[in-house]
Structures are given as structure tokens and as C-alpha cells.
Amino acid sequence: MQKQLGEASTQKHISIKVQTKAAKKRKEILAIIGFMTPALIIYGVYVIYSIFMTFYYSLFDWSGIDNNFVFQGLENYITLFQDEVFWESLGNNSLLVGASLLTQLPLGLIMALLLFSPIKGIRFFRSVFFMPFLMSTVAIGILFIFIYDGNFGLLNALLEMIGLESLQQAWIGKESTAIWAVIATVCWQFAPFYMILFRAAIVGIPEELYEAASIDGATAWHRFKNITLPLLMPIIVTSAILSIIGSLKYFDLIYVMTMGGPNNSTELMATYMYKQTFTNFNMGYGSSVSFSMFIIAFIITLFILIGERKRRGVE
Numbered sequence: 001m002q003k004q005l006g007e008a009s010t011q012k013h014i015s016i017k018v019q020t021k022a023a024k025k026r027k028e029i030l031a032i033i034g035f036m037t038p039a040l041i042i043y044g045v046y047v048i049y050s051i052f053m054t055f056y057y058s059l060f061d062w063s064g065i066d067n068n069f070v071f072q073g074l075e076n077y078i079t080l081f082q083d084e085v086f087w088e089s090l091g092n093n094s095l096l097v098g099a100s101l102l103t104q105l106p107l108g109l110i111m112a113l114l115l116f117s118p119i120k121g122i123r124f125f126r127s128v129f130f131m132p133f134l135m136s137t138v139a140i141g142i143l144f145i146f147i148y149d150g151n152f153g154l155l156n157a158l159l160e161m162i163g164l165e166s167l168q169q170a171w172i173g174k175e176s177t178a179i180w181a182v183i184a185t186v187c188w189q190f191a192p193f194y195m196i197l198f199r200a201a202i203v204g205i206p207e208e209l210y211e212a213a214s215i216d217g218a219t220a221w222h223r224f225k226n227i228t229l230p231l232l233m234p235i236i237v238t239s240a241i242l243s244i245i246g247s248l249k250y251f252d253l254i255y256v257m258t259m260g261g262p263n264n265s266t267e268l269m270a271t272y273m274y275k276q277t278f279t280n281f282n283m284g285y286g287s288s289v290s291f292s293m294f295i296i297a298f299i300i301t302l303f304i305l306i307g308e309r310k311r312r313g314v315e
Contacts, residue, residue: 051294057287064283076288086289089260089267090296096183096268097247103187105239108194109232113224115199133192141256144185148172172258175265182257182266186250194239201235202228237308241301248297269293 058077061070080086111129115122132140147154150170159167171181205228213223251270254260260267260275269289277286 060284063281089272100243107191111195112198
């Protein structure tokens with residue numbers, strides 16, 4: 001009898017303990033949901049809902065300032081595929097994406113590595129490297145308008161000083177050079193952002209790996225190739241995604257410097273969308289451009305993530 005009572009007491013104790021853990025877990029889940037709900041609501045309203053509404057508006061012929069909605073299905077997209085300016089803007093965005101990946105990321109990595117080198121006054125260089133990213137985009141745009149000025153610009157003055165007067169030109173006034181001039185400015189502004197990302201990732205690499213490699217006789221290049229670079233791959237992939245998405249939706253600096261000119265030579269999808277929506281008051285067509293930007297960025301990002309997962313699976 002006493003044994004049965006003892007077993008019943010033990011089972012009751014276990015049951016109470018399980019119920020307590022379950023109640024504690026429910027409270028934790030409710031707390032997590034409570035903290036996440038405001039962020040999810042904001043994300044849902046300003047991102048998810050906006051994406052669906054952009055596609056919805058793209059199905060209409062609408063000025064954006066009246067109630068005259070004319071449903072026309074996919075007509076805006078058919079017109080978009082035949083629009084030479086849109087394809088030119090997509091090509092310029094592609095140039096910006098390529099230049100960003102081939103310039104901003106390597107420059108950011110080089111500057112991050114320099115911050116770990118035994119150079120006197122490295123704190124000063126850290127501030128100098130990061131300064132372009134801290135400046136206002138409008139201020140940078142105005143600054144480089146004066147630098148690229150064909151008559152009194154600093155760039156032409158420097159070319160004259162070193163005896164290369166034949167290269168002087170109106171850098172943002174010619175179709176052949178305008179896009180490269182603004183791309184160079186964009187890369188100058190955002191390379192420090194990737195420097196900070198890479199520096200934070202390098203700090204997280206265990207120092208013991210470098211010490212062991214040094215004991216084994218590995219050179220600085222081999223330590224970078226076999227330790228630093230492989231361990232930086234996750235942040236490199238993340239940086240590449242950020243660079244691609246940022247380049248596809250880039251707007252402000254181009255608009256300040258050239259407004260898409262001359263003759264659409266620096267037109268980007270975002271500037272073209274802005275003009276169609278808020279200058280020409282063609283909300284439906286502008287929404288089709290905007291939704292196309294989203295689809296392109298989404299597909300490219302998806303391919304990068306799938307490729308990275310396959311790479312990890314192979315390794």
C-alpha cells in the first residue's frame with residue numbers, strides 16, 4: 001500500500017513538473033510573439049502589403065491623383081517590354097551591379113585588412129576610410145558635380161597638371177562618360193560600408209588559427225587564402241546580396257547628379273519609375289516598373305542563396 005502511494009506521489013510530482021515546464025514554455029512563446037508582433041505588423045504593412053498593392057496598381061491606367069481607374073490587365077507590362085528607355089535603364093542598373101560587385105566589395109575587403117596592419121595612426125585611417133559613407137548623398141552629389149565640371153572641375157585641373165589635357169572633358173555632360181562617372185561616385189560612397197562588415201567578420205575569426213598556420217610556416221597570402229577568405233564567405237555572400245539589391249533600386253545620387261541624363265545615358269529603373277509616377281503622373285506604368293525591379297532583385301537574390309547553399313553542401 002505504501003509502495004502504491006509512493007508511486008502515485010511520484011507520478012503526481014512528475015505531472016506537476018511537466019505542466020510547469022509546459023506553462024513556462026507557453027509563456028516564453030507568448031513573450032516572443034508579443035515582441036515580434038509590432039515588427040511583423042510594420043513589415044507586413046510597409047513591405048508585404050506595398051508589394052501586392054504595387055502589382056495591383058500596375059494593372060490599371062491611373063494618374064495617381066484622381067479616382068479614374070481603368071483596368072487594362074498586363075498592358076503596362078507589354079508596353080514595358082517594348083520600352084527602349086526601360087531596357088536602357090536596366091542595362092545601366094546591370095553596369096552598376098557589376099561595378100559594385102567588382103569594386104565596392106574588393107575595396108571594402110582591402111580597407112578592412114589594412115585596418116589590421118601595423119600602421120601608425122590606424123585610427124586616423126579608420127575615420128578617413130569611413131568618412132564617405134557618413135556624408136549626405138546630396139552633399140556627395142553636389143561635390144562630385146563640381147569635381148566633374150568640364151570647365152572648372154578638379155578632375156580636369158589634375159589632368160592638366162600631369163600633362164594629360166587630351167583627356168579633359170565634361171565627364172557628366174557626355175553620354176559616353178556620364179554613367180561611369182556616377183558609378184565611380186557610388187562606389188566611392190559605399191565601399192566603406194562593406195569595409196565595416198568585413199572588419200567585424202575578421203574580428204570574429206579565432207586568432208589561434210593564424211597562430212597555428214604561422215607555426216606551420218604559412219605565409220601571409222596562404223593565411224588569407226586558406227583561413228580568412230573561406231571564413232568570410234558567409235559575409236561576402238550577404239554583402240553581394242546587399243550590393244545587388246542596393247544597385248537595382250539605387251536612386252538618389254543619380255537623380256542629384258544627372259537626373260538620368262544626358263539623353264537617358266544614366267537612367268536607372270528607379271529614376272525612370274520616379275519620372276513616370278511623379279512627373280508624368282502615370283502611376284500604373286510607374287508601378288509596373290517598380291514591380292519589375294522587385295521581381296528582378298528577388299530572382300537574382302534567390303539564385304545567389306541557392307548557389308551558396310549548394311556550395312556549402314559540396315564543402
